[in-house]
Amino acid sequence: MLRHFLLALIVLVAVVFSVYWWLTTPSSAIAMAAHTPNLANGQEIFNAGGCASCHAVPKQEDRLRLGGGLAIGSPFGTFYAPNISPDPTDGIGRWSEADFVHAVMRGVSPDGSHYFPAFPYTTYAHAKLTDLQDLFAYLKTLPPVSGGSREHDIRFPFNIRRNIGVWKLLFFDAKPFAPDPAHSAQWNRGAYLVNAFGHCAECHSPRNALGGIIASQRFAGGPDPEGHGFVPNITERGLSDWSESDLSYFLETGQTPDGDSAGGSMAAVIRNISQLSKNDRAAITDYIKSLPPVQGPPKPPKKSDS
Template sequence: MLRRILVLVGVVAVLGFGAYWWLTEPPARLAVSEPFVTPNPVHGEVIFDAGGCASCHAVPNQPDRLKLGGGLAIPSPFGTFYAPNISPDRADGIGGWSENDFVNAVKRGISPEGTHYFPAFPYTSYAHATVQDVRDLFAYLKTLAPVSGRSPDHDLPFPFDIRRNVGIWKLLFMDDSLFVPNQSRPTQWNRGAYLVNTFGHCAECHSPRNLLGGIRAAQRFAGGPDPDGKGFVPNITQKGELAQWSEKDIDYFLETGQTPDGDNAGGAMARVIRNTSQLSSDDRAAIANYVKSLPPVEGPPRPKKKEAKDQ
């Protein structure tokens, strides 16, 4: 009897491990569909600015936002991630990557070695972008100066440090469908929708997340606690403070970082503004047009401010 039980346990363990291995398998690599179309680095710069790549990948505490040596610490409830070097350096950056490597990293969240990237890299948004735009971005990155030096390893506790587990996370929360324009909306709105929901990845910060780190779809763009635990990301639907802003206010904020009441963007948003300020006025206006159209959604309640103690 004991032998039968042990055999049964062994079979169940093997089947369970097999199921785990199958479920966590990285997705099939995406082939570059239009290799005959020459990438455009000039347009790639637009994608770079829309994506705010420098916000995370620029070397911290130095003025050159195009010095993409990485190293920025990104705190989260699952541990601390460090933005990698994405400069053209062949040893420490992505200088040795092929175009196909880059497309699959950005749109599938898989490394050239075939392992999962952690979703601190917002590929869940980039997945909706066109392959050609990603190719243009890669072409632009190759025009920048290489930067030597590797970022620290991510500081994640078990089991969050196991990349294989990200495969299950992707099954639960990743939608890799391409952005589809809404034919009932004007061109400007669709351009804004594309930038916000793909490279702009606005929902990645401006949405609350569940216990597994997936965006709560019903509260998309409705704000929530900052992942670093030091603040609250605002609701940018028409239920939040942006309900009082005009499209011109949003456009001006994306250009200057200044709010209608004269305040200035701070923290991570200040880094974002360094990038959106480089966009064309048409693209900023398109983003503003789309954001202003977001229907009102009630977000998580903001924590009450602690009363100052008597001195």
């Protein structure tokens, strides 16, 4: 009887492991077509995506030196932004275009392993393939930077990359962006930039215990994922007192209507958005100001001085 029980247990474990292995196998198949890169568009996408915010070498002024190294805090540990310069040894200089597209749109590395979703491929997945191809061509024009960043410092079991396959099943929607014919071309451009390369929801939305965005409170603000304060609500619940010109001016200068200025990680975001064309900033403004009011999580009470 005991032998039969042990045999059944072994079979059950083997079946469960096989299902786990099958479900968590990285999938990155994207049909690639020949494309003549548009470097000007690649630069615009670079700025819209905020690539320099995370990947520029910290504590130096050149935002085009993409040697990585920035520490990114989270409830699961600390991630370190990798080198995405064209360096052939430490960066992405030996990557193919397909390697780059699969990494950015599917979160799969050239060696076939999952990337942690601290890399916002969950949002970049909605991008146009041609924009990714233009971005890759633009990145190849930037200076190579030697030196790799350190390994992530993530707690067990969150450090097991294979488990990201389960996370993707729960939270990763790779459907491409679809324009809404009920809105203008400008609004749709803004919706695309905000919901694809701008990845605004990644910071401006609360998350559940597994790090997935709470869909019903998308854009409604919440605790800073890096543990530094509270990220504001950017639906009309939080921006009802801002006019479109207020928001447009903020995206260009970082100055708020009450005379304050963007700080923390948002200051770096503004440095990127300010590089966008006036039309693209207007499109982002148009879309964000159309977001219906959503109540986000309550802010924690301020600590009183004792």
